[in-house]
Amino acid sequence: MSHLPGLDLTRLAGWLAAERPGQAGATLSARLIAGGRSNLTYEIGDGERAWVLRRPPLGHVLATAHDVAREYRVMAALEGTGVPVPATYALCTDDSVIGAPFYLMEKVDGTPFRSAAELAPLGPERVRRISLRLVDTLVALHDVDPAEVGLADFGRAEGFLDRQVRRWSAQLAASRTRDLPRAGQLHSLLASNIPAQSAPGIVHGDYRLDNVLVDSTDHPAAVIDWEMATLGDPLTDLALLIAYQKLSRLPGGDLVTDAASAPGHLTEDEVRSRYRARSGRDPAHFGFHLGLACYKLAAIVEGIHYRHLRGQTVGTGFDGIGALTGPLLEIGLAALKEDR
Structure with missing residues (x-):
């Protein structure tokens, strides 16, 4: 062995x-x-x-x-x-x-499409179908009643957004190796602009295309990587999905995922419209949710950068990942300012 x-x-x-x-x-x-x-x-x-x-x-x-x-x-x-x-x-x-x-x-057969280069050979029509079904699967998750599947105690939905701000602030502080002044600014704006939460549901916590295995018929075969799942505000999943779309257009975004930049993929506005139409949820105060999603992504990226510097990552492709932290914080600040 x-x-x-x-x-x-x-x-x-x-x-x-x-x-x-x-x-x-x-x-x-x-x-x-x-x-x-x-x-x-x-x-x-x-x-x-x-x-x-x-x-x-x-x-x-x-x-x-x-x-x-x-x-x-x-x-x-x-x-x-x-x-x-x-x-x-x-x-x-x-x-x-x-x-x-x-x-x-x-072991489920399916492809976790992480890059635009992997999606492009499928053609724009298939890519569009895949991204439509990606949104529809998220709606299906948020439609599940936690109590009906034995998850009533899986998390505390009340105060979820406030705890998320504090949690990712702690994560950033624990992983910091350099001065990140924009992190403090974004944290302050988030902490002082927490909106009322939408109806609670099961939150995946890291929902994106490469955390869904897509089968040969372009249907989701399995949603994977549930390590951040809890009960809370489902709009945080929608915002994170869109934050990943924004990240896909950043230089170096392919170090995480750039699948959303593939020809045929739904635009950010189309993702929001599809989700709203299918779920009935109104993404009010979405600038806050998007700002929080970018803050969370920045904390995750900085944590990977921290572990890479210490030789604690397994695999390759981490050399430039720390360069994404700053731009993510900037996008988060812009989103919150537009929401005010």
């Missing part, structure tokens, strides 16, 4: 044999699917079957931002709803197995 950063296959095989007797071979192999930007994701196989394993990233993180038990719980709860999710198999909260909590889930 080989060893990958953050994954001890020998210990994992022993745990799997005890947890799911007879359902996995004694010899496992693994490959890293995604690393560094969020929870680490591996494909695990025994020669006949394959699963996906998720664990927190290595090094400096806020524990609440990478709670795999919460991620496991929300996906298990959404099975059987109109929201496509992978089947969940087993959760391990014992750090002694691989050094951190982790879970196993179904």
Whole structure:
């Protein structure tokens, strides 16, 4: 058995044999699917079957931002709803197995389109269909009644926006390696302009195209990467989706995702209109939500930059990611000022 950063296959095989007797071979192999930007994701196989394993990233993180038990719980709860999710198999909260909590889930066939270059060969018509369905799936998620799927206690919706401002301020402070004066300005504007919240619902927390596996018929096969999911104001998901569209046009935006810049993708206004028409929710005070989304993205990007400087990211493509923090803060400030 080989060893990958953050994954001890020998210990994992022993745990799997005890947890799911007879359902996995004694010899496992693994490959890293995604690393560094969020929870680490591996494909695990025994020669006949394959699963996906998720664990927190290595090094400096806020524990609440990478709670795999919460991620496991929300996906298990959404099975059987109109929201496509992978089947969940087993959760391990014992750090002694691989050094951190982790879970196993179904390996779903589908493509997480991260770049415009990946989407472009499909042509504008298919790209448009994919982006329409991306919005419709978000509406389906926000239509789910948390209590009906056992998630009534999954978060505290009251005061959600205020807590989000404080949470991402703390994340930025914990990851800061340089002076970011615009961060303080944006935080002050957010903290003093918190609007009334829309009707609460399940919030994905990082909804974008490459967190959705798209099947060969251009339909969403599974929504993945639920590590930031909670109960709160669903408009924060819509705003973050649009913030990612803005990021896709920044120099270096492809280090995160530039899929929204592909020909045929819905524009920002079309995304908002489609969401409003299908959900019935009115994105009032959207400048605040967009400002908060950019502040959150800036904190996430700065956290990745922090870990990269310390050699704690797994994978490649992080050298220039810190250059995105400043422009994201500027976009957030502009959005809030337009909202006033």
